[in-house]
Amino acid sequence: MTALLSAAVLALCVWLLAIITDRVFVVSLDAISARLALPASVAGASLMAMGSSAPELIIALTALFKEGGAHADLGIGTIVGSALFNILVITGVSAIVRPAVCRVQVVLRDGLTYVVSVGALLWAFGDGAITLLEAGVFVALYAGYLAILYFWPRDDEPAPIEVDDEATGHQPAPLQAMVVAVIELFTGKPAVNYVRAFVVALALIAGICWVLVDAALVFSAAVGIPPVVVALTILAAATSVPDLIASVVVARQGRGEMAVANAVGSNIFDVLVGLGVPWMVAIVALGETVVVGTDGLWWSTIGLMSTAVLLMVFQITNRVLSRAEGVVLVALYVGFVVWTWLGG
Numbered sequence: 001m002t003a004l005l006s007a008a009v010l011a012l013c014v015w016l017l018a019i020i021t022d023r024v025f026v027v028s029l030d031a032i033s034a035r036l037a038l039p040a041s042v043a044g045a046s047l048m049a050m051g052s053s054a055p056e057l058i059i060a061l062t063a064l065f066k067e068g069g070a071h072a073d074l075g076i077g078t079i080v081g082s083a084l085f086n087i088l089v090i091t092g093v094s095a096i097v098r099p100a101v102c103r104v105q106v107v108l109r110d111g112l113t114y115v116v117s118v119g120a121l122l123w124a125f126g127d128g129a130i131t132l133l134e135a136g137v138f139v140a141l142y143a144g145y146l147a148i149l150y151f152w153p154r155d156d157e158p159a160p161i162e163v164d165d166e167a168t169g170h171q172p173a174p175l176q177a178m179v180v181a182v183i184e185l186f187t188g189k190p191a192v193n194y195v196r197a198f199v200v201a202l203a204l205i206a207g208i209c210w211v212l213v214d215a216a217l218v219f220s221a222a223v224g225i226p227p228v229v230v231a232l233t234i235l236a237a238a239t240s241v242p243d244l245i246a247s248v249v250v251a252r253q254g255r256g257e258m259a260v261a262n263a264v265g266s267n268i269f270d271v272l273v274g275l276g277v278p279w280m281v282a283i284v285a286l287g288e289t290v291v292v293g294t295d296g297l298w299w300s301t302i303g304l305m306s307t308a309v310l311l312m313v314f315q316i317t318n319r320v321l322s323r324a325e326g327v328v329l330v331a332l333y334v335g336f337v338v339w340t341w342l343g344g
Helices: 002-035 038-043 047-069 070-097 104-125 134-150 176-185 195-222 226-250 256-272 278-288 298-319 323-341
Strands: none
Touching: 002 047, 002 134, 002 176, 002 195, 002 226, 038 195, 047 070, 047 195, 047 226, 047 256, 047 278, 070 195, 070 226, 070 256, 070 298, 070 323, 104 134, 134 256, 134 278, 176 195, 195 226, 226 256, 226 323, 256 298, 298 323
């Protein structure tokens, strides 16, 4: 009974997160980036990445402060698992929907940055403890990535295409529309009252993530599996579903490279900011290093590095991410989930 109840709470929290993130938080961030006149690539890698990755970031923060940091691995597992989902499922499904034509320079720019990010993660996991210096290196690497994006030549970037919800069929269900309408009583229209919408949505996401972490801990105890396994699979996949839906819509429009780039860019944000910032906050607040139990995370992080290299090879080969390669990526994720639940 406890397992069923906690699973129902998990599902409800994920559903609410998807609505708030997609329909309120990301919309407000899009308006803010337009107001600041940020270049598309910088906005996508900073504000929009923050929007799509906000649940993972706040789960990592929440887990660090639960019971004095005893559940830090739950947040790390969500980040690592989400990164695997993004690379294998989002890019794989996008390629299956429509093969993605890839430019080598973009593949190398984002792919190599991602490889460096995962390399930094392996380095930080080396001694099982995270210091302020290591956390600072993560944030500094992301700042460097933003600088690269800002100065990267944009002459060959495809023009943005306006996406019409009616044309794509991406209409909210009545119950989803009701939730958004209730939230807008406090925020106003997110695209207009974007600052208020940003603050309210962030507060709601933080509160829901706090409940989500509690439910995940209860569920893991009820079914007798480590919390990190729940984080690597259930929480990671659930928080990435909105990204998957958006990427499929983009892929159908023939913008497969954008779908793949979004997945890789989100992963760079997740690893460098989604872990670096919570670690810095926790170390400063608690006055001590953050201890991480790497037993359930080490091999998953090795998997991150392997899949990052594999995706780059697939993209560079004939400069196309084909349907067959997409099937291989999705199959690898299924294998990862089975391996994780069977105990690695």
